[in-house]
Amino acid sequence: MTARSTLGGALRVIAGRGTARACISLSAVVLLPAWGAERFGQYVAATGTFVFLVFLVMGAEKTLLTSVPRTTRLAHQSTRALLARAAAPVAVCVVVAAALAPVGGQPALYGLGAVYLSGQGLLSALASTHRLLGYPARDGLAFTVLAGHVLLATALAVAGYLEPYAYLLVLVAGVLAVCGVLAALVPAVRVRPARPRAGLGRLLTRRALLASVTDVADSASISVTYVALAALVAPAEVAMVYLALLASATLGGLALLVLRIAQPATSLRLRGTAGRTGRARARRISGAAVAVTAVALGVVLGVAALAWADGGVAAVRALGADPFVLAGVTLVEMTVFCAVVYAVYLLENTTGAALRTTGSAAVAGLAATAVTAVALVPVLGAVGAMTALVVGLATKAAWLRARLRGPAPVAAPVPV
Numbered sequence: 001m002t003a004r005s006t007l008g009g010a011l012r013v014i015a016g017r018g019t020a021r022a023c024i025s026l027s028a029v030v031l032l033p034a035w036g037a038e039r040f041g042q043y044v045a046a047t048g049t050f051v052f053l054v055f056l057v058m059g060a061e062k063t064l065l066t067s068v069p070r071t072t073r074l075a076h077q078s079t080r081a082l083l084a085r086a087a088a089p090v091a092v093c094v095v096v097a098a099a100l101a102p103v104g105g106q107p108a109l110y111g112l113g114a115v116y117l118s119g120q121g122l123l124s125a126l127a128s129t130h131r132l133l134g135y136p137a138r139d140g141l142a143f144t145v146l147a148g149h150v151l152l153a154t155a156l157a158v159a160g161y162l163e164p165y166a167y168l169l170v171l172v173a174g175v176l177a178v179c180g181v182l183a184a185l186v187p188a189v190r191v192r193p194a195r196p197r198a199g200l201g202r203l204l205t206r207r208a209l210l211a212s213v214t215d216v217a218d219s220a221s222i223s224v225t226y227v228a229l230a231a232l233v234a235p236a237e238v239a240m241v242y243l244a245l246l247a248s249a250t251l252g253g254l255a256l257l258v259l260r261i262a263q264p265a266t267s268l269r270l271r272g273t274a275g276r277t278g279r280a281r282a283r284r285i286s287g288a289a290v291a292v293t294a295v296a297l298g299v300v301l302g303v304a305a306l307a308w309a310d311g312g313v314a315a316v317r318a319l320g321a322d323p324f325v326l327a328g329v330t331l332v333e334m335t336v337f338c339a340v341v342y343a344v345y346l347l348e349n350t351t352g353a354a355l356r357t358t359g360s361a362a363v364a365g366l367a368a369t370a371v372t373a374v375a376l377v378p379v380l381g382a383v384g385a386m387t388a389l390v391v392g393l394a395t396k397a398a399w400l401r402a403r404l405r406g407p408a409p410v411a412a413p414v415p416v
Contacts, residue, residue, distance in 0.1 A: 009131070017143045031157060034158045039164055042109060047168075048226050058215060059211040060125055066211075108165060119172060217366040232377050241326075244330045278350050282343040286398070297390065320383040340397050369392030
């Protein structure tokens, strides 16, 4: 199995995935006025709550892109095991959604939201597998098809033919259909290995779970902010944060995509003793992220203090709902997010043992986000929620920097 990372192939992948992301983002902007705040809020709750499922599934994709380029004889078995790991959450969500369908209402909507988000993660893993097989055009084409499907479903929803449940049902059908086609074209899915290596599946599953921890915790941080917002502020501010995070996700998604395309080569470059260079760079980047956050947090709290002195609680709440202030904090969040993601990326491509460091840092960041959200959202609303995300990212960066002071951890041997 080889990875032909040509410039043309990379551009097709970026174009396809970028088009899909743009269409998904555009659909949200269009659906808000078409459905109204209440129904759109129900849709946002069903999809936003399960964003973590995308990253839970994508842990298998990251392990695939890191481990398979380092293997020789076991590439076929490794690919099959990791794709099975990616498909398992989707299968569970399909069963849950089917059980909730007769219930109707918001529970049924949540069930479809879970399938849709986990299906996106599986689609990404399958498309990345085709890149490793040397067919980057299939990756771009799959997401281009998804983009067209989203546009068609959104047009029907705007025209009044699809309510939130029917809209999500159409999206789920499209995602699963594309996944089915991609899976059928992977040789490792069609053909069982002749003599499977004992214990390889367990090793890869453990690494996939560890690799997913950081992304799941990041997305769970977003879910925590949604829960806090839904419980403590008006729906209009929930929609503001959703749109702000769409902008953040666009930049963050592009950064992640570029890193994933380069991951097989990075994995080979940072193997063995070369990983020390990656650890040193990750430590420097983490320190810079902490410094940027400290300055931004000081500015936000200083402005909030001035607002309190000038107009009391009402002035602070108005500041929290100000779209320009929210835009400024979102810009900081985007900057720190990209820095921390790159630091984690470098560590993930050194040794398997580094996944424990990135995972513990992510859990620390999640805890910091939750505590900060509880403290700031009642006072600063939307701005408080975004500030909580920034604090969580800074905590993650500070944890990484502290853990990278010592010698590199010893990794388990990589199967070949």
